[in-house]
Amino acid sequence: MDGGAILETLRARFGAALTDTHAQHGDHTAVVDRGAIVDVLKFCRDDAHLGFDMLSDLTAVDYLKYPGREDGPRFEVVYHLYSVPHNHRVRLKVRVDEDDPVVPTAVPVWPIANWLEREVWDMFGIRFDGHPDPRRLLMYEEFVGHALRKDYPINRRQPLIGPRT
Amino acid sequence: MAETTRREIMLGEGAGTGASQDIKLGMGPAHPAMHGIIRIVADLDGETIRKADVEIGYLHRAFEKDCEVGGWNNAIPYTDRLNYVSPLINNFAYASAVEKLLGIDVTERCKYIRTIMSEISRVCDHLTCVGASSMELGAFTVFLYMIKAREFLWELVEDVTGARLTISYGRVGGVKADLPEGFEAKVRKAFKETREVLAEVHRLLTGNRIFMDRMVGVGALSREETIAYGITGPLLRAVGVAYDVRTAAPHWAYDRVEFEVVTQKDGDNYARYLVRMAEMEQSMRIAEEALARMPVGPINVDFEGRPIDPAAYVDQGKQGKTEGLLLLPIRLSPNLEGQNKREYDQVNTGDKRVVLPPKETTYGSIEGLMNHFMLIMEGYGIRPPAGEAYFAAEGANGELGFYVVSDGGDRPYRVRCRPPCLPPMAALHRMIEGEMVADLIPTFGSVNMIGGELDR
Amino acid sequence: MGVGSFFTSKLDEAIGWARKYSIFQYPFVTACCGMEYMATACSHYDVDRFGAGLPRFSPRQADVLFVVGTISHKMAPVLKRIYDQMTEPKWVVAFGVCTCTGGFYDNYATVQGIDTIIPVDVYIPGCPPRPESVLDGLMKLQDKIAVGAQRY
Numbered sequence: 001m002d003g004g005a006i007l008e009t010l011r012a013r014f015g016a017a018l019t020d021t022h023a024q025h026g027d028h029t030a031v032v033d034r035g036a037i038v039d040v041l042k043f044c045r046d047d048a049h050l051g052f053d054m055l056s057d058l059t060a061v062d063y064l065k066y067p068g069r070e071d072g073p074r075f076e077v078v079y080h081l082y083s084v085p086h087n088h089r090v091r092l093k094v095r096v097d098e099d100d101p102v103v104p105t106a107v108p109v110w111p112i113a114n115w116l117e118r119e120v121w122d123m124f125g126i127r128f129d130g131h132p133d134p135r136r137l138l139m140y141e142e143f144v145g146h147a148l149r150k151d152y153p154i155n156r157r158q159p160l161i162g163p164r165t
Numbered sequence: 166m167a168e169t170t171r172r173e174i175m176l177g178e179g180a181g182t183g184a185s186q187d188i189k190l191g192m193g194p195a196h197p198a199m200h201g202i203i204r205i206v207a208d209l210d211g212e213t214i215r216k217a218d219v220e221i222g223y224l225h226r227a228f229e230k231d232c233e234v235g236g237w238n239n240a241i242p243y244t245d246r247l248n249y250v251s252p253l254i255n256n257f258a259y260a261s262a263v264e265k266l267l268g269i270d271v272t273e274r275c276k277y278i279r280t281i282m283s284e285i286s287r288v289c290d291h292l293t294c295v296g297a298s299s300m301e302l303g304a305f306t307v308f309l310y311m312i313k314a315r316e317f318l319w320e321l322v323e324d325v326t327g328a329r330l331t332i333s334y335g336r337v338g339g340v341k342a343d344l345p346e347g348f349e350a351k352v353r354k355a356f357k358e359t360r361e362v363l364a365e366v367h368r369l370l371t372g373n374r375i376f377m378d379r380m381v382g383v384g385a386l387s388r389e390e391t392i393a394y395g396i397t398g399p400l401l402r403a404v405g406v407a408y409d410v411r412t413a414a415p416h417w418a419y420d421r422v423e424f425e426v427v428t429q430k431d432g433d434n435y436a437r438y439l440v441r442m443a444e445m446e447q448s449m450r451i452a453e454e455a456l457a458r459m460p461v462g463p464i465n466v467d468f469e470g471r472p473i474d475p476a477a478y479v480d481q482g483k484q485g486k487t488e489g490l491l492l493l494p495i496r497l498s499p500n501l502e503g504q505n506k507r508e509y510d511q512v513n514t515g516d517k518r519v520v521l522p523p524k525e526t527t528y529g530s531i532e533g534l535m536n537h538f539m540l541i542m543e544g545y546g547i548r549p550p551a552g553e554a555y556f557a558a559e560g561a562n563g564e565l566g567f568y569v570v571s572d573g574g575d576r577p578y579r580v581r582c583r584p585p586c587l588p589p590m591a592a593l594h595r596m597i598e599g600e601m602v603a604d605l606i607p608t609f610g611s612v613n614m615i616g617g618e619l620d621r
Numbered sequence: 622m623g624v625g626s627f628f629t630s631k632l633d634e635a636i637g638w639a640r641k642y643s644i645f646q647y648p649f650v651t652a653c654c655g656m657e658y659m660a661t662a663c664s665h666y667d668v669d670r671f672g673a674g675l676p677r678f679s680p681r682q683a684d685v686l687f688v689v690g691t692i693s694h695k696m697a698p699v700l701k702r703i704y705d706q707m708t709e710p711k712w713v714v715a716f717g718v719c720t721c722t723g724g725f726y727d728n729y730a731t732v733q734g735i736d737t738i739i740p741v742d743v744y745i746p747g748c749p750p751r752p753e754s755v756l757d758g759l760m761k762l763q764d765k766i767a768v769g770a771q772r773y
Contacts, residue, residue: 194696616651
């Protein structure tokens with residue numbers, strides 16, 4: 001299916017929940033409302049024409065220092081979906097505010113979202129509502145702060161942790 | 166509470182009552198299976214693993230944050246160290262992602278070079294994976310043979326890039342240097358030796374009763390679960406899904422060479438081993454075919470005019486004595502010391518916003534110097550337009566994706582690497598549940614976890 | 622000086638000679654340097670000819686700790702514990718520039734040199750060091766072992 005047709009299908013089904021769509025460099029993207037994201041993901045997976053059976057990547061971007069977006073919502077959670085039978089891709093995004101960084105979890109849709117969401121929590125501090133195991137993935141538990149945020153300086157040193165039992 | 170028997174005091178709670186207690190086995194971060202550092206805490210019932218918790222992050226080196234610090238080409242050495250057994254694929258995938266953002270296309274010869282070097286890297290990766298996992302099963306000879314074969318391939322890589330492992334060869338807009346002379350003959354020789362090693366390993370392992378007993382039926386994952394976990398690469402092909410990014414979304418020169426996508430049906434460790442062994446042969450086939458088809462053969466420059474030592478040429482330009490320098494046909498070494506302008510243009514796009522001009526132009530003309538300056542100085546440099554792009558290449562472990570976001574400046578705003586070995590590690594606890602402790606070793610080996618890629 | 626100290630110094634030399642040619646390493650391999658470690662240990666650049674070819678995968682049985690590859694802050698306590706579990710005499714080799722000084726990972730996640738945590742005897746720089754460098758470092762370590770120089 002062509003990327004434009006994918007976005008059309010989504011728009012036809014979800015209408016108002018898709019706040020923005022664009023296509024750039026051959027990638028098709030849709031910005032989705034936070035409340036509707038799990039339904040959109042489920043539809044992408046289950047619909048026969050879309051057939052997105054693989055969650056390729058789940059990540060986030062911090063737009064704090066992006067010229068032109070300083071007053072918009074700070075974070076964007078990005079989902080890259082891929083369909084093995086149809087060989088097409090789509091990108092879905094959810095805009096998240098800094099004061100309320102919560103997104104409903106995608107773990108019931110794809111089990112890989114478990115680790116990917118843990119990493120987003122670890123690196124950005126975005127919580128996933130309903131996640132079964134909200135621990136940090138890459139840093140140690142005693143680490144203070146969220147490393148990939150733009151206001152975390154790269155070479156801030158934290159106290160060393162001692163041996164764990 | 167029942168009174169504690171003497172046996173219980175000596176041996177612990179519940180001893181001698183016929184009850185059983187689960188053991189928690191910690192396969193700690195530093196363990197002899199030389200693949201990397203992860204921690205597996207398994208709840209054991211005798212020898213069987215009931216539940217396993219996998220903890221990663223022991224090699225987190227802040228790749229994504231480090232990429233935001235320097236320019237776009239500065240991230241290339243960091244990408245080397247992602248999947249450090251096949252670093253060339255990471256370099257080229259990142260460079261291609263940035264090129265997608267810029268909207269530029271590389272030269273034909275560059276595409277072929279990228280294909281050939283990626284395939285050589287892929288063979289190195291599979292050799293290391295199969296070698297190391299066989300060593301853990303006790304087949305130490307296989308490990309030595311495979312590392313021997315890997316040395317031959319590393320000599321090839323060293324000829325082209327100058328380094329064995331962390332090569333920083335790819336650049337946005339091309340590659341660092343053209344292939345050296347006589348490369349094709351060296352490749353044929355190295356592949357001949359590698360094929361002999363593979364044939365030997367086939368004889369040693371593929372029908373081996375002990376090897377098959379340990380690998381067949383172990384660590385299997387169903388097809389639905391493999392896809393639900395987002396697993397790609399040899400593990401997905403071992404369950405029968407013929408998804409390979411090289412055929413699904415052909416990039417570089419993969420649509421011009423013929424190769425098979427190898428699949429197996431069972432999805433257990435033995436199937437993954439067979440897939441990897443067959444893929445090595447396919448990779449060598451791709452590299453040989455690409456070498457045969459490469460456009461424009463090596464240049465043999467006969468220079469007339471005054472022969473001048475390349476170092477003296479560069480010195481003269483630095484001193485400002487540039488009259489007539491551009492007219493002198495000289496031949497700089499194609500790899501390490503400089504670039505013959507003709508060869509340089511064959512492997513790097515002519516796009517001035519991205520690629521450094523060849524040294525003859527930089528030192529020989531004011532436009533070249535300005536171009537060089539604008540690309541190197543801070544605040545200038547490669548400036549892709551604001552936007553984002555996702556590029557997926559077929560890494561040795563599966564779909565290696567780079568998602569780059571640009572704000573129009575000279576530094577990357579966000580670089581995200583989609584690690585192909587994260588999904589299998591997330592699914593590892595499913596693969597080993599119900600298996601015995603000793604089955605954990607070949608399963609973990611066949612997943613081919615590379616710490617640099619997993620933890621970034 | 623007398624006959625007695627002649628014998629003890631010869632004995633020391635003999636012990637030093639025996640120790641330096643029978644190195645039991647604990648390869649604490651984390652990252653890319655591990656590939657060069659494998660290359661050094663295997664047939665092409667054979668480290669077995671120096672007597673160091675048998676890695677002991679338990680710190681209690683090893684005398685040289687090869688710290689190979691980047692150590693992150695999450696891994697540092699584990700390294701310290703492994704070092705503490707080794708029995709004297711023990712030596713530490715910092716293999717690769719990430720262990721010497723942190724390498725080019727000057728960030729929140731990397732230990733800027735393992736000598737901030739444990740004492741190091743030989744530093745082998747390189748990213749990753751060529752096997753020839755490793756063998757050179759190993760020979761320097763052997764010189765240290767022969768005279769019984771320790772850094773605890």
